Amino acid sequence: MPDTRTDVLVVGAGPIGLETAAVLADEGHRVQVVDAGSIGDTIARQFPPATRFFTSPERLALRGLPVPSATQEKTTGEEYLAYLRAFAAAHRLQVSTFTEVVAIRGRAGAFRVTVRDNWGRQSEIDTAVIVLATGGTAHPRRLGVPGEDLDGVRRALGDPHRYYGRRVLVIGGRNSAAESALRLYRVGARVSLAHRGEALNPRVKHWIRPEVESLLDEGEITRLMPREVVRIEPGRVILREPGGTATETTESIEVDDVLLQLGYTADRRIFELAGIPLTGARQAPEHDPATMATGVPGIYVVGTASAGTQDKFDVFIENSHQHADRVAAALAGRPAPAPTPPRPLPES
Ligand SMILES: Cc1cc2nc3c(=O)[nH]c(=O)nc-3n(C[C@H](O)[C@H](O)[C@H](O)COP(=O)(O)OP(=O)(O)OC[C@H]3O[C@@H](n4cnc5c(N)ncnc54)[C@H](O)[C@@H]3O)c2cc1C
Structure with a gap:
């Protein structure tokens, strides 16, 4: 069961949700992560067995922690899930799996978030800040x-x-x-x-x-x-x-x-629950790319969730790592970090 009170609630335990949680915990925030499924649920559900990432292991690495490989080949979904588990454990992240956010009320500094577990039981978490790391590929097209x-x-x-x-x-x-x-x-x-x-x-x-x-x-x-x-x-x-x-x-x-095999669309429900407007053909949540802050004070969006439904992918793991640093800077009142130049030849 998740704690009933935290400083930051990260919704989504995919790679970028976990990475953001680790960075914010390192900065001294009390952080909880909830996920409607398992850790890395998108990868667990959508990768067929033994499927390799297109992205090379060094670009999948979270906070520079190398993704181990026995073969030096690109990482399989199974290997990356093992890596995500190890990353969460090494950072002592508090992750509640099979815990879905179903309602968000309140305002910055005093949100009350309703979650539902896999038995259908509901509980509430009070949090000052919410980070939405809910991904962009929830539903098959x-x-x-x-x-x-x-x-x-x-x-x-x-x-x-x-x-x-x-x-x-x-x-x-x-x-x-x-x-x-x-x-x-x-x-x-x-x-x-x-x-x-x-x-x-x-x-x-x-x-x-x-x-x-x-x-x-x-x-x-x-x-x-x-x-x-x-x-x-x-x-x-x-x-x-x-x-x-x-x-x-x-x-x-x-x-x-x-x-x-037609690709995926994003799930808009969490943004509707939070009152965050969606814009453009991709129906992406409105946010400031320098801070990842949405128009709702106290709510941030990171990872592929920030891009809505992508027809041609241009936001993926390798260029989302810096989202964590942007949220950390915004919460600390520091200037937004300079954008990291894109790596040559993006790989997704
Ligand atoms: C076959 C295949 C190959 C791929 N290859 C690559 C690749 O090479 N490189 C790459 O970058 N990407 C690749 N992808 C896409 C990859 O899965 C995403 O880029 C990655 O998972 C995005 O990470 P994320 O942390 O932004 O979100 P996700 O990993 O999608 O995590 C979002 C999490 O949020 C949770 N969630 C959603 N709503 C709620 C809610 N209301 N309450 C609680 N939890 C919620 C979900 O359960 C999920 O675990 C591939 C995808 C597939 C299917």
Whole structure:
């Protein structure tokens, strides 16, 4: 159970929430972290087994603590979760997992936050300051066609093993779709890849693209591009060329499973609860990038939560580390730290 009183409540125990909590605790604040799921819940839920980050380990490191690697390869989701646990323990962070924030009342210096645990029990935490580190990828993006909620449609790859011998239609044209198609092919699934574009998205990583492209060219993975989905029915998917009319020819693909890999949207509820306006096409929370302060005094936003729903990612772990220092400076009344120049060739 979380304490009933703290100086700073950090909502979200992803990498940037934990890093911010560690920095603020080092500055002498009494800090509590709550997360609706586990530590690193986004990574725990959204990374298929043995998936590696695109970002190199040195850029994932929190406060310069090296991310260990037995192989010197890029870090897997599992390795990073172990690192996050070790980071939280080493900094003696007080983290309450499976504790979701469901209401925020009060004002700077005297907020009362209602949390709900995994049994449905509610309790309250009084805090002077709130830091929202709630991430930007809570919900899989929807396709918006009839049938997408049928049981045979999945949104997370999970363990590819389950797809052996099955006809799987992967829908999407970015990294996740390309990587899923490759992994499904390699466990013995019969894979088709459908995408609205003429070809895979140009941002597909250069080490994934040639492997998928060659399997598409050889017909080992069936290329369905450009295609859009008209509807999904039990055991089949109806496709057509984009921009077509309902009366023109459609094609029907027989499938055992459909895997939607269309990216994610942010969860806006916490900002609505806190009364923080959302702006722009991304519906990002209004904030001052020098301090990460939102328009609601006493509430800050850090990490990917600050960017709303990102279509093309430009806020990710490697360029969010400095958010913690900005909040720390604002709380101490110090001038905002000079922005760290972006590292060359961002990796997400
Ligand atoms: C396959 C895959 C590969 C990726 N590769 C990379 C990569 O190479 N580099 C990179 O930077 N990123 C990558 N990402 C994205 C990565 O997951 C995010 O960049 C990272 O998790 C963001 O960290 P964060 O701390 O900002 O938020 P998150 O890790 O999303 O943490 C937010 C936390 O807030 C909690 N939360 C939300 N609402 C509430 C609430 N109301 N109450 C309590 N808790 C709440 C959530 O449970 C979650 O644990 C990848 C994602 C996927 C799926």
